[in-house]
Amino acid sequence: MIIDVNTYIGHWPFRKIRFNSAQTLFKHLENKGIDLACVSSINAIFYKDTQQGNIELSEEIKSYRNIFIPFAIINPSYAGWKKDFIYCIKELKMKGLELYPYYHDYKLTDDNCIELINLATEMNIPIHLPCAIENIRQKHWLDTNKNLSIEEVSQVITLCEKAKFIISNGSSHTIAEYLNKTSKIKNGNVFFDFARVEIFNNDLYKLIDIASIDNIVFGSVSPFQYIEPQLVKLQYLKIEKIDKIKGNNIKALLNI
Amino acid sequence: MDLFKNNTVINWHDHVWLNEKGELDESRLKLTVKAAYDTYMDLIVSSLPILGGNPTPDEFKHCNNIQYEATRRYPKMMKGMAFVNPGYVKESLDEIDRCINEFGFIGIKLYNQYHISNPVVRDVIEKCIKLDIPILEHAAKLNFEPELQPFTSNGEHFAKVAAMYPEGVFIHAHIGGGGDWQWTLKAIEKFPNIYLDISGSVCDEGIIEEATSYLGSKRLLFGTDMSFSSSIGKMLGANISYNDKVEILNNKKFERYLVKRGER
Numbered sequence: 001m002i003i004d005v006n007t008y009i010g011h012w013p014f015r016k017i018r019f020n021s022a023q024t025l026f027k028h029l030e031n032k033g034i035d036l037a038c039v040s041s042i043n044a045i046f047y048k049d050t051q052q053g054n055i056e057l058s059e060e061i062k063s064y065r066n067i068f069i070p071f072a073i074i075n076p077s078y079a080g081w082k083k084d085f086i087y088c089i090k091e092l093k094m095k096g097l098e099l100y101p102y103y104h105d106y107k108l109t110d111d112n113c114i115e116l117i118n119l120a121t122e123m124n125i126p127i128h129l130p131c132a133i134e135n136i137r138q139k140h141w142l143d144t145n146k147n148l149s150i151e152e153v154s155q156v157i158t159l160c161e162k163a164k165f166i167i168s169n170g171s172s173h174t175i176a177e178y179l180n181k182t183s184k185i186k187n188g189n190v191f192f193d194f195a196r197v198e199i200f201n202n203d204l205y206k207l208i209d210i211a212s213i214d215n216i217v218f219g220s221v222s223p224f225q226y227i228e229p230q231l232v233k234l235q236y237l238k239i240e241k242i243d244k245i246k247g248n249n250i251k252a253l254l255n256i
Numbered sequence: 257m258d259l260f261k262n263n264t265v266i267n268w269h270d271h272v273w274l275n276e277k278g279e280l281d282e283s284r285l286k287l288t289v290k291a292a293y294d295t296y297m298d299l300i301v302s303s304l305p306i307l308g309g310n311p312t313p314d315e316f317k318h319c320n321n322i323q324y325e326a327t328r329r330y331p332k333m334m335k336g337m338a339f340v341n342p343g344y345v346k347e348s349l350d351e352i353d354r355c356i357n358e359f360g361f362i363g364i365k366l367y368n369q370y371h372i373s374n375p376v377v378r379d380v381i382e383k384c385i386k387l388d389i390p391i392l393e394h395a396a397k398l399n400f401e402p403e404l405q406p407f408t409s410n411g412e413h414f415a416k417v418a419a420m421y422p423e424g425v426f427i428h429a430h431i432g433g434g435g436d437w438q439w440t441l442k443a444i445e446k447f448p449n450i451y452l453d454i455s456g457s458v459c460d461e462g463i464i465e466e467a468t469s470y471l472g473s474k475r476l477l478f479g480t481d482m483s484f485s486s487s488i489g490k491m492l493g494a495n496i497s498y499n500d501k502v503e504i505l506n507n508k509k510f511e512r513y514l515v516k517r518g519e520r
């Protein structure tokens with residue numbers, strides 16, 4: 001079983017994306033052998049009121065709840081964030097919180113954001129922090145010119161010790177190395193995907209060594225990226241208990 | 257991996273590197289060659305460029321000596337490309353001769369020292385045309401400020417030089433190298449002597465389909481540029497015909513460069 005921690009549905013304003021509806025992404029993932037996928041709304045990133053995107057997502061995946069696990073995108077600097085988050089978890093049955101400080105113009109260490117992360121932790125909800133969506137070097141002139149700040153991640157891990165984080169779509173091996181030096185990640189609360197980590201130069205093995213096999217999850221960034229590069233890594237990864245990486249770790253994290 | 261296993265695979269873009277002592281980085285070389293064998297590649301075309309500054313003739317000669325050392329270690333798996341800094345015109349021309357004639361290299365690699373359309377590069381281009389060898393040039397259309405590599409060539413630089421030298425063979429490096437690949441495809445579309453390698457860590461869904469649509473598979477070359485899983489995965493995932501994939505993995509137009517010069 002493969003569980004994908006990082007997929008999206010919705011309209012990307014800067015490039016035409018295929019497989020970006022629930023129906024087409026469902027078929028695409030199924031064709032590639034992905035059994036379950038955490039999904040969030042691209043629209044929620046760009047709407048001023050992210051909640052409109054969360055509700056859209058919830059509606060769209062209604063017929064596909066057997067494959068999609070929705071994550072709520074919340075902007076903690078926008079009015080009503082607390083009510084919206086609770087609604088997403090309790091009423092829309094979303095399983096994760098996803099944050100985009102580099103699109104919504106706040107810092108992870110801002111008071112509201114810390115409060116949101118602590119609230120999520122109290123509700124046993126993990127916090128997904130994608131490092132980016134597309135590679136910043138090809139960015140549209142209206143797109144953000146920032147990626148996730150790893151310094152802020154380090155600070156927020158220290159400030160919110162019990163929170164569980166998933167860091168995806170970044171240079172996970174160097175991020176894990178940095179976080180290992182600056183904040184304790186060995187308590188098992190920080191998970192990493194390997195979407196931008198090469199296996200053939202051993203970087204993926206370095207990541208596993210630093211973060212532990214119990215903290216590696218599969219993320220494809222579909223439909224923005226081909227899924228096959230990640231499947232190639234799984235195919236060539238010579239390691240025991242690979243099922244943890246394929247899906248067992250995220251399954252345990254999400255209690256599914 | 258049946259696509260790779262059942263077809264000839266020529267990797268037109270990868271590298272060897274120097275270690276901290278300025279010698280051949282053996283461990284990285286071994287990993288690259290092992291990766292190539294493990295993924296059913298038949299040949300790696302490799303170079304050792306200097307990634308910034310204004311390398312002197314002694315520096316680029318040293319790079320080529322190291323590349324030659326690597327190709328001698330793995331003669332069946334690796335062929336070299338000569339790295340030169342075209343600003344040193346005479347030395348570059350002499351070095352190309354040395355690398356082609358003495359080392360058996362099969363092309364040249366230019367990096368970000370000059371835009372490929374800069375007049376200073378013309379002598380080097382004319383030399384390559386005379387020798388009938390391809391030019392692989394580091395390239396990207398970077399939309400991110402500040403521009404850290406101001407003399408990196410983009411598709412428009414290639415277009416200028418391709419129009420000026422229609423008999424030249426120009427390889428625009430790594431469409432997955434992190435720049436605006438859609439812009440690049442449009443910029444080079446009309447110039448049949450600009451080829452494109454598919455290497456790079458960016459594996460955006462659709463990148464191979466669009467490249468094939470704009471240029472055709474006959475103008476595409478497989479490469480990795482150290483990103484094996486991304487480059488292999490792009491080929492596996494692309495929704496193009498099997499024949500197009502086979503063509504990209506071993507571009508027939510480039511087969512002659514792999515044959516010894518005297519036997520062409």
